Amino acid sequence: MGDPLRVAIAGLGTVGSGTVRLIEANAGLLAARTGREIVITAVADLDPRDRGFATESYRWYDNALAMAENTDADVIVELIGGAEGIARKVCETAIARGRHVVTANKALIAHHGTDLARAAEAAGVTLAYEAAVGGGIPVIKSLREGLVGNACERVYGILNGTCNYILTAMRESGRGFQEVLAEAQALGYAEADPSFDVDGVDTAHKLAILASVAFGCTVDFAAVHIEGIRQISADDIAFADELGYRIKLLGIAKRTPAGVERRVHPCMVPLGSPIAHVEGVFNAVVADGDFVDTIIQVGRGAGERPTASAVVADIADIARGNRVATFAVSAAELAALPAASMQNHRGAYYVRLMVLDKPGVFADIAAILRDHDVSMEAVIQRARAPGEAVPVVMTTHETAESAMTHCLAAIQRLPFCQEAPHMIRIEPF
Ligand SMILES: NC(=O)c1ccc[n+]([C@@H]2O[C@H](COP(=O)([O-])OP(=O)(O)OC[C@H]3O[C@@H](n4cnc5c(N)ncnc54)[C@H](OP(=O)(O)O)[C@@H]3O)[C@@H](O)[C@H]2O)c1
Incomplete structure (x- = not known):
């Protein structure tokens, strides 16, 4: 057994608490599989309220930045969220101090992924973000490693469970968008402010990341064309059915002779297509490789346990010493590919x-x-x-x-x- 891997976790909300619980529950399994004990040494959040585990077992910080600046952990896991502010500072500080970083923060990676990857590469540490796309689906690992021998021309998917839940419920019940959104909020499937989800921004964050991994290009969130699902009516859903389609909010990244298309918008997909039958809160990612042909992965795109599963997969990679370029090719060589105009x-x-x-x-x-x-x-x-x-x-x-x-x-x-x-x-x- 090698030296224990010391892990410090910033943010103990849904994903952070789930990550602690997974590491506690499956400690023996993880040690057997990675050859090292994975030990949480410190945690940080704003207050030590009941998190569903014994917070006193770990060194407590109420300032995540102070933890990143002072901890001797090998890995800092950032699970606070947001493209700017504390989450960004924690990651930058950790990298500057030679710590590996694991994050589930798609907004941060979509906006600053290229710069963070360059900094991590210069510092000789890993920047890992499996949980940022597709929740529990190991989509980054499969694209970057499983499909490493393939040129990828297109990757697309259902990347937001809230939108897929709303569109599924609209079809099953015949109700309109607003009514179903209110129900999704009451059930906890949609945020009080649902705009990031229903206006397509969350899907765009994930798509920008997928495009970078699939095509070896810089993460270019600004190049994503974004439309959400607010305009979809009960009539559209019924007409789609009549015409042999399902309506899905998709993120699509595709290489074309005019440049890279990165687009998020509602799509009609034929009923014969596998993705048409991915319903409710499930996500799906489809990739076309020149040798493997088409692969599709389906699973839970969010939630405490699936997301913790992805976070811990990144931690386990670090424990094993698996080092792979952040976006499949060296950060220094990521290409700024021209974007294709929607027109x-x-x-x-x-x-x-x-x-x-x-x-x-x-x-x-x-x-x-x-x-x-x-x-x-x-x-x-x-x-x-x-x-x-x-x-x-x-x-x-x-x-x-x-x-x-x-x-x-x-x-x-x-x-x-x-x-x-x-x-x-x-x-x-
Ligand atoms: N939830 C999911 O299913 C899911 C799936 C994939 C990816 N993600 C990503 O995972 C990250 C975490 O999401 P989440 O759902 O776990 O969020 P969350 O439940 O809101 O947890 C965030 C935690 O960070 C704490 N926090 C806020 N500011 C802080 C600071 N300055 N220092 C230390 N802690 C601070 C929050 O405390 P307060 O509650 O007191 O503000 C909260 O406990 C986000 O980047 C999200 O996009 C989430």
């Missing part, structure tokens, strides 16, 4: 219109599509109500996003169009 994106589209039911409507819409070289695949008008507003849905064949943007602007100007057209991209997975 260059090509794909099929679903469009929902609210139009007055009167003669000539379809002819005018068809003329606009024809003028922009957009070819319609299907049209659905459920009910007739002459002179009144009715929903009309159409899907297109593959076309350029720029053409769709112009079409929707022109359709919105038509006198019978009662509200802004709503568009959802169709992905042929």
Whole structure:
């Protein structure tokens, strides 16, 4: 048995407490597998309230930065959260003092991952963040190590359990977004302020990280195109069903001749696609490797126990001495790949219109599509109500996003169009 690995944990909330509990519960298993005892030497949080374990067993700090500055631990585990402030300072300080860092903080890695990786590499320490993407799914390890022999052209997934829960519940119950969101908040599946989740920011943090690992590029959160799920209506969900699709909030990173697409938005995915059946709070990550073909991993993307599982996997790697470049290639060699503009994106589209039911409507819409070289695949008008507003849905064949943007602007100007057209991209997975 080697020397014990000393671990100090900053932040004892959901993930921090879970991490302590896992290390306590599976100490023997971890020692047998890593060849070293993993020993928690210090913990830090704002107050020593009941955390579900004996906090007095460990050296207590009520200042996480003081712990990072003074502890003799080999590893500092940052589980406070936030892209700036204390979490960033704790990680920077730990690296500067030659300590390995493990974090679950996707916001921090999405915004400062490249700089932190460079600092860690210069200091000769590990910066590990498995828990930042996909919760308990070992997605970083599988992309970076399991698929090391593959060129990866695309990685995508359902990366936010809150959104997937809301979309699943909307479909199963036929209820609208606001009602289901309120229920998700009451059940603890959504935060009191749900904007990071439902507006797509959390998914974008994770996607920026995935793109970096998959393509060996700098972590470029600013390059991510972000749309959330607030505009998805019960009608969209019902029409999707009728057309043979499920609506999912996806993060998609793809290499194209025009640059790297990094986009987060609701998508219609065919019912035949495995990802269409990943429901509720589950996450899924799909990667295309040139030799392995397509792999899909599904699991719990959040929660105390799954996230602690990922945090401890990183700690175990450090205990074993497994050293891998933070984002698969040396931080010094991460490429700043050009970003593809959304207007260059090509794909099929679903469009929902609210139009007055009167003669000539379809002819005018068809003329606009024809003028922009957009070819319609299907049209659905459920009910007739002459002179009144009715929903009309159409899907297109593959076309350029720029053409769709112009079409929707022109359709919105038509006198019978009662509200802004709503568009959802169709992905042929
Ligand atoms: N929860 C999940 O399922 C999940 C999944 C994947 C990744 N993550 C990531 O894991 C990290 C932690 O998330 P979490 O859900 O565990 O958050 P959390 O429950 O809010 O825990 C954060 C803890 O840090 C404490 N804290 C705040 N400021 C501090 C400071 N200056 N010094 C020391 N402690 C401080 C908080 O204390 P107070 O409560 O008193 O403020 C709280 O106990 C975040 O980066 C999150 O994005 C979470």
